[in-house]
């Protein structure tokens with residue numbers, strides 16, 4: 001087993017137009033300290049040249065099965081040295097090969113001979129993605145322990161719009177780094193998953209479900225240049241949006257000011273203040289099956305914000321604050337409310353405050369986290385409070401937790417319906 005701290009992946013490219021995104025993906029991974037060895041199929045070389053990938057990674061690109069590395073066993077050697085193989089883009093054809101255990105070129109042979117986890121980022125036309133054969137193959141891969149990243153919905157190279165578009169490089173890099181951090185037995189034994197095997201076989205569990213999510217902080221203006229806000233980064237809410245998209249949901253994300261890339265496939269409504277967030281939620285809540293309030297909404301706003309910069313003086317300055325509307329309580333008390341999920345960040349007495357909040361807000365599920373651990377960080381630890389009691393989601397990266405939370409929501413909604 002390799003002893004170095006740095007993670008190493010094999011980045012496999014197959015022949016799709018999304019191959020151009022692999023160049024940026026390689027760059028982002030390298031920037032985060034991940035060593036990248038590129039392997040390309042012959043078809044991939046028609047979309048992006050090995051020279052580009054070699055120049056970016058500083059390593060010769062593997063294309064030909066018959067090129068010797070050390071002992072002519074490139075398919076064995078390369079996968080042994082890797083913490084994971086990531087195929088991005090993965091065409092319908094390549095996914096089919098993987099599902100059937102075919103090994104007729106270097107990349108497919110590498111995948112079959114691997115002892116490390118395999119992650120696959122599908123990229124194809126929407127009809128190819130929706131085809132029963134592709135869906136069967138994807139489910140088979142998940143049963144085999146392969147992690148599927150995406151795809152998402154959007155405008156495709158063919159001009160059509162729909163599901164099948166490869167995730168953006170930024171999103172894939174986030175996923176891959178999170179996966180590498182979360183994997184416990186990297187580079188050894190059977191593939192390690194961030195989710196229990198089969199859980200993501202439910203890619204259609206939320207097909208057609210509209211989910212409205214709030215995320216990030218709000219900013220309440222004091223004057224033209226100053227305001228009251230908090231340290232929420234939006235990472236938890238954006239991860240929840242990603243996890244919901246992965247399950248096929250139609251996601252509207254009402255986001256306070258953050259520095260995060262927008263989740264591909266979500267309708268993002270940017271807002272600044274709590275009042276704007278409230279208006280956006282009111283506007284988009286009709287037809288939503290689920291509402292998840294992850295945002296750290298300011299409880300108060302300035303009664304009379306100044307349109308000009310307030311000038312410094314020797315006098316005492318008193319700001320009058322007015323309470324903001326409670327967005328979650330509004331949604332939960334609609335005549336036909338969606339399934340409502342609230343979050344609570346507490347600095348002490350997490351259990352006590354969370355239980356009180358769930359009752360006060362009249363919601364089926366409340367997600368509690370410790371403010372000092374949760375705000376701004378990449379990792380978190382959650383306790384879910386529902387009618388059956390509490391469920392701890394141990395410390396992990398936020399996307400992993402968001403996926404587990406979405407599975408819990410799926411389960412609760414199924415129980416309500418049956």
Ligand code: PMT
Pocket residue numbers: 214216217231232233234235236237274292293294295296297298299324325326327328329341342343344345346357369371374375376377
């Ligand atoms: O963004 P990150 O850096 O990733 O951090 C994530 C987080 C810590 C912000 C997130 O996990 C979290 O806990 N969010 C809720 C923060 C909070 O404590 O909210 P609250 O206790 O003020 O409100 C409880 C619930 O009511 C929340 O779902 C909130 O969105 C909602 N609320 C609150 C006030 C208000 N006026 N309107 C609301 O909808």
